[in-house]
Amino acid sequence: MSMPSDGRSTPMLDSLPAVAGNGLLDRRAFLRGGAAVAAAMTGYSVARTASAEPLAEDPWSRSAGGISAATERPSRFEGKVVRTLSNPNGESRTLHARTPHHLLNGTITPNSLHFTIVHNGTPDIDPDRHRLVIHGMVKQPLVFTLDALSRYPMESRLAFIECGGNSAPMFSREPVQASVQALHGLVSCAEWTGVRLSTLFDEAGVDPKAKWFIAEGADTAAVSRSVPVAKAMDDAMVVLYQNGERLMPGNGYPMRLLLPGYEGNMQIKFLRRIKLIDQPAMTYYESRNYSPLLPGGKAYQFYFVQEVKSFITHPSPGLALKGPGFYEISGIAYSGNGRIARVMVSADGGRTWAQAVLQEPVQSKAFTRFRAPWRWDGGPAVLQSRAWDEAGNAQPLRAQFVAARGETKSLSSAGGFPNQHYNSITSWAIDGRGEVRNVYA
Amino acid sequence: MSMPSDGRSTPMLDSLPAVAGNGLLDRRAFLRGGAAVAAAMTGYSVARTASAEPLAEDPWSRSAGGISAATERPSRFEGKVVRTLSNPNGESRTLHARTPHHLLNGTITPNSLHFTIVHNGTPDIDPDRHRLVIHGMVKQPLVFTLDALSRYPMESRLAFIECGGNSAPMFSREPVQASVQALHGLVSCAEWTGVRLSTLFDEAGVDPKAKWFIAEGADTAAVSRSVPVAKAMDDAMVVLYQNGERLMPGNGYPMRLLLPGYEGNMQIKFLRRIKLIDQPAMTYYESRNYSPLLPGGKAYQFYFVQEVKSFITHPSPGLALKGPGFYEISGIAYSGNGRIARVMVSADGGRTWAQAVLQEPVQSKAFTRFRAPWRWDGGPAVLQSRAWDEAGNAQPLRAQFVAARGETKSLSSAGGFPNQHYNSITSWAIDGRGEVRNVYA
Numbered sequence: 001m002s003m004p005s006d007g008r009s010t011p012m013l014d015s016l017p018a019v020a021g022n023g024l025l026d027r028r029a030f031l032r033g034g035a036a037v038a039a040a041m042t043g044y045s046v047a048r049t050a051s052a053e054p055l056a057e058d059p060w061s062r063s064a065g066g067i068s069a070a071t072e073r074p075s076r077f078e079g080k081v082v083r084t085l086s087n088p089n090g091e092s093r094t095l096h097a098r099t100p101h102h103l104l105n106g107t108i109t110p111n112s113l114h115f116t117i118v119h120n121g122t123p124d125i126d127p128d129r130h131r132l133v134i135h136g137m138v139k140q141p142l143v144f145t146l147d148a149l150s151r152y153p154m155e156s157r158l159a160f161i162e163c164g165g166n167s168a169p170m171f172s173r174e175p176v177q178a179s180v181q182a183l184h185g186l187v188s189c190a191e192w193t194g195v196r197l198s199t200l201f202d203e204a205g206v207d208p209k210a211k212w213f214i215a216e217g218a219d220t221a222a223v224s225r226s227v228p229v230a231k232a233m234d235d236a237m238v239v240l241y242q243n244g245e246r247l248m249p250g251n252g253y254p255m256r257l258l259l260p261g262y263e264g265n266m267q268i269k270f271l272r273r274i275k276l277i278d279q280p281a282m283t284y285y286e287s288r289n290y291s292p293l294l295p296g297g298k299a300y301q302f303y304f305v306q307e308v309k310s311f312i313t314h315p316s317p318g319l320a321l322k323g324p325g326f327y328e329i330s331g332i333a334y335s336g337n338g339r340i341a342r343v344m345v346s347a348d349g350g351r352t353w354a355q356a357v358l359q360e361p362v363q364s365k366a367f368t369r370f371r372a373p374w375r376w377d378g379g380p381a382v383l384q385s386r387a388w389d390e391a392g393n394a395q396p397l398r399a400q401f402v403a404a405r406g407e408t409k410s411l412s413s414a415g416g417f418p419n420q421h422y423n424s425i426t427s428w429a430i431d432g433r434g435e436v437r438n439v440y441a
Numbered sequence: 442m443s444m445p446s447d448g449r450s451t452p453m454l455d456s457l458p459a460v461a462g463n464g465l466l467d468r469r470a471f472l473r474g475g476a477a478v479a480a481a482m483t484g485y486s487v488a489r490t491a492s493a494e495p496l497a498e499d500p501w502s503r504s505a506g507g508i509s510a511a512t513e514r515p516s517r518f519e520g521k522v523v524r525t526l527s528n529p530n531g532e533s534r535t536l537h538a539r540t541p542h543h544l545l546n547g548t549i550t551p552n553s554l555h556f557t558i559v560h561n562g563t564p565d566i567d568p569d570r571h572r573l574v575i576h577g578m579v580k581q582p583l584v585f586t587l588d589a590l591s592r593y594p595m596e597s598r599l600a601f602i603e604c605g606g607n608s609a610p611m612f613s614r615e616p617v618q619a620s621v622q623a624l625h626g627l628v629s630c631a632e633w634t635g636v637r638l639s640t641l642f643d644e645a646g647v648d649p650k651a652k653w654f655i656a657e658g659a660d661t662a663a664v665s666r667s668v669p670v671a672k673a674m675d676d677a678m679v680v681l682y683q684n685g686e687r688l689m690p691g692n693g694y695p696m697r698l699l700l701p702g703y704e705g706n707m708q709i710k711f712l713r714r715i716k717l718i719d720q721p722a723m724t725y726y727e728s729r730n731y732s733p734l735l736p737g738g739k740a741y742q743f744y745f746v747q748e749v750k751s752f753i754t755h756p757s758p759g760l761a762l763k764g765p766g767f768y769e770i771s772g773i774a775y776s777g778n779g780r781i782a783r784v785m786v787s788a789d790g791g792r793t794w795a796q797a798v799l800q801e802p803v804q805s806k807a808f809t810r811f812r813a814p815w816r817w818d819g820g821p822a823v824l825q826s827r828a829w830d831e832a833g834n835a836q837p838l839r840a841q842f843v844a845a846r847g848e849t850k851s852l853s854s855a856g857g858f859p860n861q862h863y864n865s866i867t868s869w870a871i872d873g874r875g876e877v878r879n880v881y882a
Contacts, residue, residue: 097509108684111513121507131497244551
């Protein structure tokens with residue numbers, strides 16, 4: 001059962017059923033363990049000794065450890081697991097902090113690593129002074145303190161939040177060589193807890209002629225966006241907690257709007273005002289920044305939903321394969337239209353596909369981790385993932401997608417604002433050394 | 442529709458259906474908003490002006506905000522949301538860091554606030570040097586580096602972890618006056634990602650005569666516990682990630698054992714060795730510390746499962762009510778035997794009960810947030826919660842529970858080790874000023 005030292009041939013692994021080209025294995029072989037798994041994995045333990053004793057005594061086994069702090073922090077050996085900052089000196093422009101998905105696993109983004117974008121810095125808001133106003137076309141305007149809002153019935157839900165400009169480098173005519181963090185790091189997923197906006201709207205008494213509301217933040221950028229009232233009555237929330245604790249400052253402390261599945265900039269942070277109106281306000285942000293241009297010169301007036309999407313996080317650029325044999329292909333899928341229904345994975349650039357395992361429970365408008373077993377033979381491979389959602393939407397193929405949406409020669413040549421809402425396929429090419437590159441396949 | 446300034450009478454609120462004594466309302470009134478909610482909440486917005494404009498311009502709306510850091514940190518206004526430490530100077534004894542459940546909401550415990558207990562400090566383990574050995578009654582001993590283990594098929598799941606000694610103050614003959622954090626802070630819940638132990642056991646080839654394994658940590662305390670092999674083949678995992686990122690040092694970095702639903706000390710942190718054996722090892726920890734004594738002088742030899750339990754986090758001691766009217770009673774329920782099936786809430790010390798709403802999706806061996814609407818009339822009340830799990834177990838009433846398990850005069854008089862596995866009911870008495878106290882009712 002042992003694997004030769006060069007790892008090029010693993011008889012037991014070869015006996016596993018392949019279900020698609022270039023080594024993709026049947027996902028069912030890996031459900032709940034079993035002999036197939038044991039066979040596949042043979043050879044990955046680093047030493048196979050007749051007796052494993054005596055164990056080495058490392059320094060941490062011989063002297064007392066450190067004192068726990070009031071808030072736990074990651075190990076000093078994880079110093080690279082941080083957000084990358086587009087504007088680390090806080091110059092007077094937008095700052096992006098991107099999530100390192102290639103170094104994470106599971107579906108929750110820890111609060112320290114949730115992406116954030118701020119247009120004029122993160123405000124330092126005193127929660128006791130902050131107010132939320134609901135007014136405009138209502139029977140009764142309302143003003144809420146944080147304390148008042150905290151008395152309302154709450155609910156919790158998982159939801160991803162994605163910037164409409166996430167993955168913008170993927171519009172470039174030539175593939176940008178960068179990590180998952182640089183390419184797709186403007187999306188994260190957390191458990192949010194707060195008050196349904198419909199509860200507050202019911203109390204205010206919304207005029208039936210009010211079809212929209214405009215939401216505004218308390219930071220100096222005063223980002224404001226128009227949102228249909230129908231979304232408020234569906235699943236919008238005023239959020240107070242993020243993964244159990246109060247919102248992070250970069251995510252809108254002390255309160256933000258959550259519009260599950262909609263583009264991130266609409267989910268107004270530092271929420272201070274909601275005004276009911278009878279038509280969209282066409283604010284600066286929505287008329288200039290968030291109206292994506294199309295190749296023919298037309299533009300989307302609104303593009304609310306983040307559509308079905310997936311990308312592979314393991315392996316990915318910077319995470320080179322260490323010799324042939326078994327790997328788990330793992331990534332993230334999500335859709336602003338509901339639950340993920342299916343993810344297919346290819347190892348031959350999209351010629352053949354195998355179905356990935358979806359981590360249960362699959363939740364609506366939230367990250368779903370997918371996994372697929374793969375035997376790398378040491379030769380060239382192109383890994384892709386493609387997701388479908390319960391509404392029947394398929395992640396588009398890239399050629400069709402850029403024909404409809406346009407390309408840019410490079411990200412910097414895109415003019416005032418890059419293309420948005422990239423949700424097509426990402427392809428990772430693996431070479432004979434196991435290095436991973438971004439390609440268009 | 443306005444509420445008198447003393448808040449003692451709210452006609453619309455009075456019209457909501459009460460389903461149990463002392464103001465407990467029908468949970469269905471609060472599902473998906475509606476007029477009933479609007480009526481109930483009328484009066485909690487702090488100002489009801491004809492026009493809410495102009496809005497105050499706070500300082501954070503007039504000048505640029507701060508620079509985002511590579512890792513986001515909570516607002517400086519949330520400085521009280523920390524773990525309390527039993528041994529803040531790191532003396533040569535056990536350290537407990539407790540989760541502040543009264544300041545959290547939802548079901549996820551953020552990694553910075555997950556409880557931890559260490560018996561001789563937190564080791565500073567170099568993940569590249571750490572090894573996991575699986576040996577004993579196996580066909581082939583195995584030694585894993587972190588890199589090797591990272592190639593195996595993974596899975597993610599929510600799970601609570603609770604110290605067997607959590608809630609030990611509740612065994613005191615007189616109610617200890619303390620916060621939820623002090624009473625119940627040795628339990629937390631996270632999304633864990635790692636490798637099924639059954640996968641590794643299948644590879645090692647477990648001898649059919651091996652019915653137990655002993656797991657050992659790499660810290661100087663070298664905590665070790667015996668675990669049935671059946672648990673390994675059911676749902677045990679070797680965990681590498683906590684809420685998406687690598688394990689926190691206090692939770693076993695770089696790898697720990699996860700035994701969903703079992704008492705925390707068995708879920709060995711800093712896991713370095715698993716040895717297959719034919720009978721329990723009766724280690725120091727399991728023969729001395731974790732064999733709870735019973736009133737008659739007998740003791741449990743083993744007490745693995747954390748049984749069905751719940752407690753109310755809002756309101757709770759330290760979170761005084763601010764005047765009569767509507768409140769959401771909210772808390773946490775969990776069971777080591779599976780999913781929570783039902784939570785009932787009482788406002789009259791257990792005479793009458795109303796069913797609480799369970800936050801969906803309810804997951805096995807994980808926190809379930811429950812919520813119940815309540816109208817406080819300003820008079821005395823005693824709040825309780827009681828949970829049932831899908832295996833049919835009910836959280837026991839306190840009188841029966843302490844008759845079977847024993848009481849202590851006070852926590853400090855409990856002798857060498859306090860009683861363990863308290864899963865009976867917690868009662869919060871509310872007085873006319875809205876102050877909350879721990880009582881036995």
